[in-house]
Amino acid sequence: MSGEFHLSVVIPNRNRAHSLARAVLSVRDDDAGAEIIVVDDCSDEDLSAEYSQLQAMGVRVLQQDSRRRGGAARNRGVREAGGTHVSFLDSDDVWLPGRHDRIRRFYAAPGRDRTVLVSGALLHIDGDIRRPHQPDWRPGRSLVEYCYRDGGRVQTSMLSLPAGIARAHPFDEDLRVNQDTDLAMRMDRAGIAFHIDPEPGVTKEESPRPDRLTTGAETADLSFAWYRRESGDWSPAARSGYFLQDRVWRLADSGRRPAAFAALARSLVPPVSPRETARRALSMIAGEGLYSRLRAGWRQRAPAPADPGLIAAGERWRDLDARARAFCATARDAAAGQPGTIQ
Incomplete structure (x- = not known):
């Protein structure tokens, strides 16, 4: 690939101001030239002040005409993206420094015009930054086996691909x-x-x-x-992995x-991860609150070596x-009752 690489980052949003600002600022910090597209999925809350401030920074803000959820918002962002490549970012996640350059360098290599790049991920859980297990990918492995048998993460905010x-x-x-x-499985079956x-x-x-959308009997x-x-x-x-990792x-x-x-x-027929099975069983027996306290106590008794990457990410x-809180406060003050406009 020649030097025409240009990245569009698509962020769906509904009713989030502070975390959206945090997500956008994290992308801008890494590369101010990336196209950032926020697609509002018919928010109930008035975000016009924050959206106006984002537009002043060069962010494109698009409005869905009805609530159609994240998949439709991402699809619209992709359709309207001007970049040669697209990355996705959920509005409560944070882009890490150096990711833009890693994406650019990956697609600069020949033969990658039909490849999805899956970035690694850290987890923010109640103020702690954790490093999840991510198994290696072996050529010829199917996506469904990687995700469910092996417990690999292939989540939306981790994906970058040619537009x-x-x-x-x-x-x-x-x-x-x-x-x-579902998207990754369909692309895998199509030979991507x-x-x-x-x-x-x-x-x-x-x-x-x-x-959270993932909580509740309906989901x-x-x-x-x-x-x-x-x-x-x-x-x-x-x-078995689906039952353990999802159900x-x-x-x-x-x-x-x-x-x-x-x-x-x-999930034990056949077993895929006895350790994860035991962890989930203990969590359900003890309850999430007690289990979290037990984990915290164990970490204090047997602290892991300091991880500079996790410290920096925290x-x-x-x-x-x-900065996001200050951004939102400034946006509200600047609006002074004047509603912004979005496309």
Whole structure:
């Protein structure tokens, strides 16, 4: 690829001001030349002040005419993107320094015009930054086996790809959950290659929150309906992995404990990760609050060696968080009752 590389970053948003500002600032810090497209999915809250301030920074803000959820918002952002390549970022996640250059250098190499780059990820959970396990990708492995049998992460905020591939393979707008896995599986079946970058490119917000889309009985049922539709050709291990990696925690988070324990038992036929099975069982037996305290106590008794990468990521998160709050306050003051306009 020659020097014409230009990256568009698509961020869907609904009712978020502070975390959206944090996400946008994190991209701008890494490369001010990237095109940032925010697609508002019919927010109930008045975000005109914040959107006006973002537009003044050069961010494109697009408004959906009705609430159509994240898949449709991302598809619109891709359709209107001016870049040669597209990255996705959820509005509560944070882009890490150096990611733009890693994406540019990856696609500068020949033969990668039909490859999806999956950046590594860190996790932000209740103020702590953690480094999740990400297994290696071996050539010839299927995407579904990687995600469910091996426990690999291929989530939306981790994805970068040529814009033409993104347009040819849009998100399924009828899905409310499992959109990222569904998209990746369809691209894999179409012969699109995947490359797993071990270097973290994003910090994902995974703090428990009652308003998260993934919480609730309805989303557990929707995910299971998707699984039943898609899993006809999956291996027994991939099916077990779905129950362990997806079904168990959705049921537990929605308060359906007996069903969650039944799903955990199902994940043992065949077993795919005894350690993860034990962790989830202990979490459900003790309750999330007690389990979190037990984990914190264990870490204090047997602290892990200091990880400079996690320390730096935590400092960056807190700095961006403070700057985002100041950004929102400034936007409200500047608006002074004058509504902004969005496209």
